[in-house]
Amino acid sequence: MTLAALFAILIGMCLLLVRALLGPTLYDRVLAVNSFGTKTVLVLGLLGFVMGRPDFLDIAILYTLINFVATIAVLKFFRYRSFQVPLVRRPDPAASGGDSNG
Amino acid sequence: MAEFFALLGNTWDVVRFPLGGAACLLGAILCIIGTIGVLRFPDFYTRVHAASITDTSGAGLVLLGMALMAPHWIIVVKVFCIIGFLLLTCATSSHALVNAAHTAGLQPKIGPMARSGHEEDEEDEH
Amino acid sequence: MAYLLGIFFAIFAFWMGNSGHYKPLMLGFAAISFVITLFLCARLKIIDREGAPYVRLFGWLAYYPWLTWEVVKSNWVIIKACLRAELDINPSLVKLKTICKTDLAKVTFANSITMTPGTVTVEIEGDKLLVHGLYEANTQPEAFEEMDRRCARAADPVEKRA
Incomplete structure (x- = not known):
C-alpha cells in the first residue's frame, strides 16, 4: 500500500509539472514548484519506508526547510532583482538611507 | 489487567500497519485531487487554494500514516518535526506568493464562474 | 537567562529526538553544536520573549x-x-x-x-x-x-x- 501511495504521489508530481510548464504567469510556476517540493518531501519519506530505511526522513526534514527558503528567495529575487535588499514591511522614509547598499 | 494491556499492545501492532498504509494512500489521493484543482482552476489566486489541500490534509495524512508504521520512536519524532515545519512553512510561503502577486499587480478574477476551466486557461495566456 | 535556558531546552530536545546515537563522541559533537547555535542566536539578538515563547x-x-x-x-x-x-x-x-x-x-x-x-x-x-x-x-x-x-x-x- 505504501508503494501504491508512492506511485500516486509521483503521478501527482507529473501533473504538477504540466502546470509548471504552461502556467501563464510567473507566480503559477512558482506555486507549482513549491507544491512539487512538498510532494518531494512526501516521496522521500515514503521511499524510505518502501526500502525499509526510514533514515531518509532526515533528508526530508532538510528538504522541507530548503523548499521554503528557495520559494522566498525566488520571490524576493523577482520582486527586487537582487538578493541584497533588506526585507522590510514597507519602506520607511526616515530610514531610506539603509536601502542604498542594494 | 496486565494481560489486557498485552493483548491491546499485540492488537495495536497488528492493526497499525494496514491503518498506516490506508492513511498514506488516502493522503496520496488527496495530493492528486489538489493537483487536479491546480490544473483546472481558472486563475492564480484560485489555484493557491487547490494547492493548499496538498499542503495541509494530503501531506498531513501521508505523514500520519508514516508515523503509524514507524518501527522506532525516533522515526515518530522526525515525522512530527516534518509535520510542524511543513504546516508553518507552507502557510507562510503561500501568503508570500499571493502577496508578491498582488503587489506586482496581478488582478484576481472576481464573481461567479460556471464555465469549465480549460477554456478559461486558453484565454489567460498572454 | 530564562530565555537562554528555553532556547537551550528546545535545541537539546531537537538533537536528542533526531540523533538516536547516545555515545560520548556524539554527545560531545552535540555540546559543540549547542554552543555554536547559542552563540549565533546571541549574535542575531533573538534570545528574547519571541525566541522562547513558552508563555504562549x-x-x-x-x-x-x-x-x-x-x-x-x-x-x-x-x-x-x-x-x-x-x-x-x-x-x-x-x-x-x-x-x-x-x-x-x-x-x-x-x-x-x-x-x-x-x-x-x-x-x-x-x-x-x-x-x-x-x-x-x-x-x-x-x-x-x-x-x-x-x-x-x-x-x-x-x-x-x-
Whole structure:
C-alpha cells in the first residue's frame, strides 16, 4: 500500500509539472514548484519506508526547510532583482538611507 | 489487567500497519485531487487554494500514516518535526506568493464562474 | 537567562529526538553544536520573549486542535470544488478588521486564514486584512469572527485584550 501511495504521489508530481510548464504567469510556476517540493518531501519519506530505511526522513526534514527558503528567495529575487535588499514591511522614509547598499 | 494491556499492545501492532498504509494512500489521493484543482482552476489566486489541500490534509495524512508504521520512536519524532515545519512553512510561503502577486499587480478574477476551466486557461495566456 | 535556558531546552530536545546515537563522541559533537547555535542566536539578538515563547504554549495548545478541525471541514469543501464536473466557484476579495493587538496574534490569525484551504490572506495593513476566498458565501467577515477571537485569546497578553 505504501508503494501504491508512492506511485500516486509521483503521478501527482507529473501533473504538477504540466502546470509548471504552461502556467501563464510567473507566480503559477512558482506555486507549482513549491507544491512539487512538498510532494518531494512526501516521496522521500515514503521511499524510505518502501526500502525499509526510514533514515531518509532526515533528508526530508532538510528538504522541507530548503523548499521554503528557495520559494522566498525566488520571490524576493523577482520582486527586487537582487538578493541584497533588506526585507522590510514597507519602506520607511526616515530610514531610506539603509536601502542604498542594494 | 496486565494481560489486557498485552493483548491491546499485540492488537495495536497488528492493526497499525494496514491503518498506516490506508492513511498514506488516502493522503496520496488527496495530493492528486489538489493537483487536479491546480490544473483546472481558472486563475492564480484560485489555484493557491487547490494547492493548499496538498499542503495541509494530503501531506498531513501521508505523514500520519508514516508515523503509524514507524518501527522506532525516533522515526515518530522526525515525522512530527516534518509535520510542524511543513504546516508553518507552507502557510507562510503561500501568503508570500499571493502577496508578491498582488503587489506586482496581478488582478484576481472576481464573481461567479460556471464555465469549465480549460477554456478559461486558453484565454489567460498572454 | 530564562530565555537562554528555553532556547537551550528546545535545541537539546531537537538533537536528542533526531540523533538516536547516545555515545560520548556524539554527545560531545552535540555540546559543540549547542554552543555554536547559542552563540549565533546571541549574535542575531533573538534570545528574547519571541525566541522562547513558552508563555504562549498553553494558549496555542488550546487553539491548534480547534484549528485542525476547521482545516478538515474546509478541506472537504475544496475537495468537492476540485472534483465537480462544472466549476461553480465564486472567488471574492474581502476586507477584514481584526481585534488582535500584538504582532504575534495578528501573524497567528493571518497564518490560520492562509492554512485553511479556501481562504488566503493577501495583505496585512495595521489591523486590516485583505482576504481572497474561493466561495463568496464562506468568506463573509462574520465567518472569521470566531477564529479572530480565539487567536486573540491564544496569543495576546491579558492586559492588552479588548
